[in-house]
Amino acid sequence: MRNLRIIIVNTVITAANAGDVAQRAQAARAQALREGLQEAGYDILASLPADMYLPDQIAQLQPDMIIIDAESDARDVLEHIVVATRDERRPIVLFTESEDEQSMEQAMRAGVSAYIVAGLKADRIKPVLNVALARFKQEQKLLTELSDTKHKLAERKVIERAKGLLMARHRLTEDQAYQKLRNMAMNKNLKLAEIAQRILDVEDLLG
Structure with a gap:
């Protein structure tokens, strides 16, 4: 190291x-x-x-x-x-x-x-720096976890909106709409949130 x-x-x-x-x-x-x-x-x-x-x-x-x-x-x-x-x-x-x-x-x-x-003081420098480094790493870990949580919540909202759109447009149940999203994502080799966002984008374009 x-x-x-x-x-x-x-x-x-x-x-x-x-x-x-x-x-x-x-x-x-x-x-x-x-x-x-x-x-x-x-x-x-x-x-x-x-x-x-x-x-x-x-x-x-x-x-x-x-x-x-x-x-x-x-x-x-x-x-x-x-x-x-x-x-x-x-x-x-x-x-x-x-x-x-x-x-x-x-x-x-x-x-x-x-x-x-x-x-x-020379003998204090190393332990002080070790503590500072450990604290910094912990803070960065918490910030990353917070960012990941916010991202997942945002993705969940997108999926829920797309699912609701499919339910209304095709008269599907919630489970059917979710399964349709999954199938579309698999066929396009995309994540669920990505295909959901595409559906919402198309809806916005078409009005």
């Missing part, structure tokens, strides 16, 4: 602001995060700024997980991450020093799988 492929999104440290105390702290945190990930055996694809190019870079790199290293309010970072993962969701872990409840709620609504406050 291959290692988890990760990208880190954080603040860019430039020569112009590297002397600032907060920026030095951010640089130290970024270094600690990188060392912790390497010690845990993860594959770090890149360390990227949260800018307008981030969605394209994520699409190109195809990471398994995104880690955000934010000293305080990560609102701007999350906006870029949301755009970047809109079509293909990925587990997101946010390490921050902010304990603001509103920021936490915004992060979770944006799709963050784990929000870790003041927890950037």
Whole structure:
């Protein structure tokens, strides 16, 4: 099994602001995060700024997980991450020093799988990422099940409408109409819902 492929999104440290105390702290945190990930055996694809190019870079790199290293309010970072993962969701872990409840709620609504406050320690990184990955997989499973349920309900409504149409038009019983639908589907090598939709489409065209 291959290692988890990760990208880190954080603040860019430039020569112009590297002397600032907060920026030095951010640089130290970024270094600690990188060392912790390497010690845990993860594959770090890149360390990227949260800018307008981030969605394209994520699409190109195809990471398994995104880690955000934010000293305080990560609102701007999350906006870029949301755009970047809109079509293909990925587990997101946010390490921050902010304990603001509103920021936490915004992060979770944006799709963050784990929000870790003041927890950037090498020995904590692997279990935190494992929990975030497990939670993400569970959420995706629930979303898939919900989508499947909605799809099946929609198909059932289509079948019921087509069955009712056949009953009215050919004076069939419910069982006879259902059997007629099944036979038509088998003859056309289509699913029951597909043949039912075709019947409804023809009815709409003919008025």
